[in-house]
Amino acid sequence: MLLAIAWRNIWRNRRRTLIAASAVFMAMALALLMLSIKYGSLEQMVSVGINQVGNLQVHDSGYWQNKSIEHSFFDNPKVEQAFKGLPEIKRVIPHLQTFSLASYGSQTKGIMVSGIDPKLEDQQIGLSNKIIKGHYLQKNDEVLIGDKMSEFLKIGVGDSIVLLGQGYRGVTSYGIYKVAGIFHLPSNEMNTSILYMNLTDAQRFVYPYQKGLLTGFSIYLDKPSLAEKIKPVLEKKLGKDYEVITWKTMLSELLKTVKFGKAANQIFVLILYVVAAFGIFSTVLMMTMEKRKQYAVMVSIGMNRKKLVWLSIMETFMVSIVGVVAALAVMSPLLFYMHFHPIPVTGDMAKMYLQYNIEPILPFSVSSSLFISQTVIILTLSFLSALYPVIYVLKFNVLNAFRH
Amino acid sequence: MSIIQAKNIYKVYNETNVPVNALNGVDLEIEKGEFTAIVGPSGSGKTTLLNIIGGLDLPTEGDIYIEGTNLKSLSSRKLIDFRLHNIGFVFQAYNLIPVLTAMENTEFILELQGVPKKDREKRAMEILETVDIADKKDHKPGQLSGGQQQRVAVARALASQPKYIIADEPTANLDSKSTEELLTLMKKMNQKFQTTFIFATHDQRVMDKALRIVTIDDGKIVSDTQFER
Numbered sequence: 344m345l346l347a348i349a350w351r352n353i354w355r356n357r358r359r360t361l362i363a364a365s366a367v368f369m370a371m372a373l374a375l376l377m378l379s380i381k382y383g384s385l386e387q388m389v390s391v392g393i394n395q396v397g398n399l400q401v402h403d404s405g406y407w408q409n410k411s412i413e414h415s416f417f418d419n420p421k422v423e424q425a426f427k428g429l430p431e432i433k434r435v436i437p438h439l440q441t442f443s444l445a446s447y448g449s450q451t452k453g454i455m456v457s458g459i460d461p462k463l464e465d466q467q468i469g470l471s472n473k474i475i476k477g478h479y480l481q482k483n484d485e486v487l488i489g490d491k492m493s494e495f496l497k498i499g500v501g502d503s504i505v506l507l508g509q510g511y512r513g514v515t516s517y518g519i520y521k522v523a524g525i526f527h528l529p530s531n532e533m534n535t536s537i538l539y540m541n542l543t544d545a546q547r548f549v550y551p552y553q554k555g556l557l558t559g560f561s562i563y564l565d566k567p568s569l570a571e572k573i574k575p576v577l578e579k580k581l582g583k584d585y586e587v588i589t590w591k592t593m594l595s596e597l598l599k600t601v602k603f604g605k606a607a608n609q610i611f612v613l614i615l616y617v618v619a620a621f622g623i624f625s626t627v628l629m630m631t632m633e634k635r636k637q638y639a640v641m642v643s644i645g646m647n648r649k650k651l652v653w654l655s656i657m658e659t660f661m662v663s664i665v666g667v668v669a670a671l672a673v674m675s676p677l678l679f680y681m682h683f684h685p686i687p688v689t690g691d692m693a694k695m696y697l698q699y700n701i702e703p704i705l706p707f708s709v710s711s712s713l714f715i716s717q718t719v720i721i722l723t724l725s726f727l728s729a730l731y732p733v734i735y736v737l738k739f740n741v742l743n744a745f746r747h
Numbered sequence: 748m749s750i751i752q753a754k755n756i757y758k759v760y761n762e763t764n765v766p767v768n769a770l771n772g773v774d775l776e777i778e779k780g781e782f783t784a785i786v787g788p789s790g791s792g793k794t795t796l797l798n799i800i801g802g803l804d805l806p807t808e809g810d811i812y813i814e815g816t817n818l819k820s821l822s823s824r825k826l827i828d829f830r831l832h833n834i835g836f837v838f839q840a841y842n843l844i845p846v847l848t849a850m851e852n853t854e855f856i857l858e859l860q861g862v863p864k865k866d867r868e869k870r871a872m873e874i875l876e877t878v879d880i881a882d883k884k885d886h887k888p889g890q891l892s893g894g895q896q897q898r899v900a901v902a903r904a905l906a907s908q909p910k911y912i913i914a915d916e917p918t919a920n921l922d923s924k925s926t927e928e929l930l931t932l933m934k935k936m937n938q939k940f941q942t943t944f945i946f947a948t949h950d951q952r953v954m955d956k957a958l959r960i961v962t963i964d965d966g967k968i969v970s971d972t973q974f975e976r
């Protein structure tokens with residue numbers, strides 16, 4: 344019966360309850376909309392990162408801690424076999440990366456040589472679209488360099504670049520390659536320091552005595568969330584000579600930024616909630632004042648104050664839950680619709696998105712944590728608002744309440 | 748043994764700068780089945796005494812025993828529970844929970860007492876019939892006249908099967924017809940079920956029906972008369 348009393352009590356002053364509930368509704372709806380867009384773009388940043396590094400990487404054990412060429416390994420049936428049995432794996436891209444000196448004319452620079460499978464790499468990050476001069480890798484002994492590196496070394500398409508580095512097992516690696524194309528990627532660091540060449544060229548450069556040397560595989564899964572599940576499976580299949588690193592480890596810096604970004608927005612949204620909380624609180628305050636006599640009758644006839652505490656808490660929560668339910672009922676279909684029919688981005692923004700090989704859209708997040716966190720915030724604020732009536736019903740003097 | 752024994756009760760209100768001596772040594776015993784009116788001029792201490800008898804307030808000095816239980820010895824939580832199981836209340840106004848129907852108001856006290864739902868409904872219905880308001884059982888207090896509301900209040904008080912019912916000026920807001928009806932009802936309950944009623948009143952019509960009239964002035968009992976009617 345307490346539930347019925349609480350529910351009917353809040354509707355005794357229909358207009359006031361509706362005003363308070365709509366304050367909650369407005370705050371929550373706005374917060375959901377804002378955060379959905381913000382979360383969406385932050386989550387998109389993460390997918391950009393995943394797109395670059397894969398959901399998992401397999402290396403020689405110890406490589407992640409110490410990225411030395413000595414921690415490379417030869418491609419072998421055991422590894423290939425391990426990947427085969429897992430249908431969740433969508434794509435496997437082999438890599439060989441090593442540091443080297445690059446020189447042209449009188450200029451010399453420390454760079455990262457990245458041996459890639461031109462076809463696979465293009466499918467994954469769309470490298471061929473990023474070529475601004477010359478052409479994509481076609482033959483052996485060709486390399487691609489970034490526009491910044493080309494400026495620094497004063498080297499152009501068709502020129503020969505000399506590489507000198509530390510090979511595998513103490514070998515000195517040495518080679519002359521023709522610059523086939525110059526790329527421009529969104530990351531300036533990559534434009535300055537990465538040189539792409541055919542994987543087989545890189546393998547010959549680092550260790551000419553045996554084929555198939557790799558520093559790792561990037562593995563792409565159907566869903567990023569599968570990474571945690573697949574990691575132990577792969578680890579077991581591969582044994583302790585290899586390590587399996589998930590995107591969460593590889594992108595830990597980015598994830599920290601994303602987390603911070605989400606928190607920063609939360610603070611902004613909090614201002615909205617202060618308004619909502621004020622709405623709840625003033626309603627609760629007035630409800631309590633109005634019901635002093637009702638509460639006094641209840642305690643007089645023998646209702647203990649603990650039950651009365653429940654009653655007043657229920658009344659407070661009901662007001663805000665009306666707002667929360669309305670906000671969820673209106674916003675979740677809307678946000679889900681926007682999630683599946685996102686707004687296309689145009690102009691420069693679109694160009695930037697395309698450079699990252701991402702669809703140029705304004706993504707809306709519908710992650711459950713978004714809805715849950717907002718509901719929790721409102722309920723927490725309601726709880727705080729409920730403290731006033733709770734303290735009142737625990738303390739009030741029955742006879743005084745009658746007299747007023 | 749009397750159900751109520753008030754022994755040398757003093758009550759001082761200290762809320763303002765000037766202490767108010769509302770009761771100055773009241774001794775009163777009430778037996779089961781009494782139909783007693785406490786009368787006296789305004790400010791004489793009727794409400795104060797009734798609140799103490801009803802366990803809503805405690806005396807500054809002196810003791811109040813209900814069938815041997817000293818109300819002063821109970822914690823405030825126990826006192827609420829004591830009221831729930833032993834005392835019925837009919838106030839001057841604001842008696843009922845406005846959002847509950849007549850039936851629900853009556854059931855409410857049974858629910859507080861922990862009576863199972865089925866028994867609750869049956870008993871509430873019976874009592875509403877007894878006080879002759881069953882046809883209005885689904886009406887909320889706002890849809891009832893003052894007299895009807897007071898009858899529901901009596902029904903609620905009766906439903907809890909208390910040792911006695913206190914009523915502070917229950918007819919103050921009623922017209923003469925409703926006053927008559929309410930008094931007849933309470934009298935009937937008193938005769939039929941031996942329910943003890945104690946009320947404070949200014950109302951001559953109430954006094955005319957009382958079997959005992961305790962007159963109080965300046966916080967002291969000045970006369971105490973029993974009637975055979």
Ligand SMILES: Nc1ncnc2c1ncn2[C@@H]1O[C@H](COP(=O)(O)OP(=O)(O)OP(=O)(O)O)[C@@H](O)[C@H]1O
Pocket residue numbers: 760761762763767768769787788789790791792793794795796
């Ligand atoms: N809470 C209080 N604080 C201070 N004085 C009070 C308080 N309650 C009652 N009094 C005073 O105590 C005295 C007795 O009051 P009480 O209400 O018992 O009188 P009453 O006989 O019921 O009067 P009435 O017929 O007007 O209802 C009065 O002088 C009143 O002003």
Ligand SMILES: [Mg+2]
Pocket residue numbers: 793794795915947
């Ligand atoms: Mg009075």
